[in-house]
Amino acid sequence: MTLMLTLFGLLIGFTLGLILALMRVYGAKEVGWLASGYEKLFRGIPLLILIFIFTFGIPSLFWYLEPLERPIAGVVLALGLRSGAYQSQIFRGAILSVNPGQMEAGRALGMSGIQSFRHVVFPQALRLAIPGWSNEYAVVIKDSSFAYAVGIIEMTKAALRISANFPELWALSMGLVAILYFIFTYPVTKLFGERQTKKLKDLGMGGG
Amino acid sequence: MDKTILKVVDVWKSYDDLEVLKGISFELAEKEVKVIFGPSGSGKSTLLRCINMLTPPDKGEIYLSGQNLMAPEVNLNAIRSKIGIVFQHFNLFAHLKAIDNVSIGLRRVKGLTKEEARVKALDMLDQVKMKNWAEHYPAQLSGGQQQRVGIARALAMEPNLILFDEPTSALDPELIGEVLQIMLKIARAGTTMVVVTHEMGFARAVASEMIFLDQGVIVERGTPNHFFQSPKSERVKYFLRQIDILYGSHEALLKEPNEEEIK
């Protein structure tokens, strides 16, 4: 369940983040302003509040889903919207880090702006974004623990249930869950974070 | 009678597997100016950092006015306050104004009061012709100006000797002159100096002895006259010609080097 929430949250965030980043980097002033406003909004509201707004605040939002599934959708939406705001930052930073000369070279070859972006800037930006992403992945998977508050059984809630029934085991269950979270986050951030940054530096790909 | 300020005896230093210094020995008397030069990677910077024990040598001894710096009971901080060093990249404290850069050592290490330190610092800045820039931050100064403040900072501590680690190598050409002028001035005033540099004009003017270092070994040593009139080693001759080319001697550029000379 934890993984599922994380996955969908990240996917929504990815799409949203990309669109917003493009809006801010290549869009007109007003468009960029809109994107920037979105970011500020969804970074400034606590995720928990966001979850509650979508799950309890607007109960008719997911009318087409089973009542039991609605909290999941609410959490995923909240995670996704929030992640979109942060991923937009990541993408924007990555796109801007790509040497501007690359875009120029692309157009000099005759490609249109959109083509240059798709084939030249975007692939590089993706690689540059990887360290930021690994961090975002870690954040989302940890934030998925908030889902417990709306009754979804993910890792943290599972541990709480165990300790409710077997109070002596709280340390074990909570500790185990903590270790599980750690196992999911630490290797990823280590692998894709610092090592990637170093690799990028070696390739000379503008460590923004 | 000449006091021996510095005695370096058979100093060896390696980094991991790489032997950087292999048995360096020399002496420095009071008011002497020694110039050390040689190709990059020859260990010149390492040697200076061994002398003020920032990176102590693996083997060998270093004596400052008779005191053995390698002895375990030595207070290195106190020793370092007696050895001044001027860095290639200036290393001025970026968060302090010029005057504070010069006075911080006086206050924190020598224990002067704020007022005393300020007076002395201003005097030092005056000597390097930077008095009007006392309230500026390093980022607001040119390279040459920063280096002069660096010299003032070293001078203020009234050290037994001052080490110069390629002080002009990081400077734009037109700024080199102002720094060399100051260095000439303090050399003539009797400061004991060890200078690592390529500036042969400076060496010719004030060096009492020049040492050519290559791959961690002293290849040749002698007075400036010796080097510029009749150097013995081929490596020295080749190096000196490269310096000539660097400073624009086109005749040297046009002359084809022999195969043996390059070795």
Added chain:
Amino acid sequence: MIFQSIPKELDELLRVLAFWDHILVGLGKTMWLYAWALLIGFFLGLLLALSRQYGGRIISRIATGYVEIIRGTPLLAQLFLFYFLPFSINSFLDDRGLPFIPIGRWSFYVSTTMFGRTMTMVLLDHLTLIGILTLGLNSAAYQAEYLRGAVMSVSTGQLEAAQSLGMSRRRGILHVVLPQALRRVIPSWSNEAAYLPKYTVLVFYIGVTEIFAQAHYIISETFLTLTVYIVVAVIFLILISLISKVLDVIYKRMAIPGL
């Protein structure tokens, strides 16, 4: 009549705002938690960063381990862990007939009466203490990363120059590296400082009555779920924007050319 023309949303908002005393107490508690967490986080984070950079092998490994573990686990899990901890310790001590830690029975609070409403805010009790400690320990790990980055960005030549003047390593770090690092860390630190308030809402789940708790109360009285949540969201937005602005101003004031 005038009252009939007020739109439904405005009416709902006003009914929620009628609970302004609860909102104020909640907000106060939130900011209280935030301030302490930030402070603890800063000093502990600084200690951790310096240990990682300048400590010996053992110390820097311990510091790194702490930072990685805290950052790799959710805040919620940490809160629950620390919440249960005293109970375990107590049952452990109790089994052996030893005196145990007093839990839950003590509290320090402030109380004031304004405009006919009495407001009481708990400054410190068992749960608040745990909340503050956990938030602080958590924030420290994140702040340590920023601080470490800033310390590393100060070139090694600076410390070399300090030592060459005769300063010991400790004094060099204190008088030369730290002043520069602290100025350099402000942009990224401001980020953490501005967004920390968001995480204080989690302590609701170990029983601390901060603004989120107050929100639940108001909802139970008015059933205006959405409005209440939106009010809380807006409060956070304003709070965070304010903090950001203030830090921005401070940064500009403290700017040194070239740092």
